[in-house]
Amino acid sequence: KIVAISGIVDAAQTDDTFGIISPSVRYLQAHLYDADLSLAAVYHQSQISPTRFIKHFRKYFHCTPIQYVNRQRIQKAWGLLCSGLYTREEIAFLCGFENAKHFYVVFKKLTGCTTGEYLKTHK
Numbered sequence: 302k303i304v305a306i307s308g309i310v311d312a313a314q315t316d317d318t319f320g321i322i323s324p325s326v327r328y329l330q331a332h333l334y335d336a337d338l339s340l341a342a343v344y345h346q347s348q349i350s351p352t353r354f355i356k357h358f359r360k361y362f363h364c365t366p367i368q369y370v371n372r373q374r375i376q377k378a379w380g381l382l383c384s385g386l387y388t389r390e391e392i393a394f395l396c397g398f399e400n401a402k403h404f405y406v407v408f409k410k411l412t413g414c415t416t417g418e419y420l421k422t423h424k
């Protein structure tokens with residue numbers, strides 16, 4: 302069973318929709334697939350404490366920033382897997398994961414299946 306991942310943000314939505322954390326959300330969207338994405342840099346954009354940022358982030362996204370980043374990265378990975386154009390290691394890199402092993406772990410955790418199982422059900 303594959304679990305749907307929601308919470309995609311339209312870039313135009315970040316202007317005022319997210320209040321005090323709007324600058325951070327814009328920054329996060331711009332760097333979502335960077336392997337070296339730093340949550341400290343994300344927090345810094347709104348110039349509030351990490352605790353306060355996370356409180357506001359949860360209010361709008363119903364998850365932590367890390368959960369959000371992982372969901373968005375796996376959403377992108379779904380399309381790349383189905384395209385058949387890239388190896389799983391390349392997909393891990395393109396989606397911003399530090400390495401393929403981390404990608405596999407997050408993929409399985411969020412979707413409930415391995416990348417191989419996902420491909421079998423979506424070919």
